[in-house]
Amino acid sequence: MSIKYQIINTEDGSHTLKVAGxxxxxxxxxxxxxxxxxxxIKSGFEHFIQQHPSKKLFPSWK
Known part of the structure; x- marks a missing residue:
């Protein structure tokens, strides 16, 4: 059995795959x-920065 996919437009104008049927x-x-x-971004990156303000994500960058 082969699964068929469709490309669909989403409300923000991007696309996603949908399993047909x-x-x-x-x-x-x-x-x-x-x-x-x-x-x-909001739940991951920004939350991490708020919880760890002194951490550097790219410590080798100056």
């Missing part, structure tokens, strides 16, 4: 860009 998508239908900003 289902409601399963790889990213939020609100948008992959919006999802990445929320998950990785």
């Amino acid at each position: 289902t409601d399963i998508t790889f990213h939020s239908t609100k948008g992959a860009i919006q999802e990445s900003d929320h998950v990785f």
Whole structure:
């Protein structure tokens, strides 16, 4: 059995893959860009910086 995928447009103008014949998508239908900003930037990176203000993510950079 082969799984078929469709490329669909999301609300923020980005694209994601959808498993054909289902409601399963790889990213939020609100948008992959919006999802990445929320998950990785706001909930990840910015949270880390707030919790660890003295940490350097790229210590070799001057």
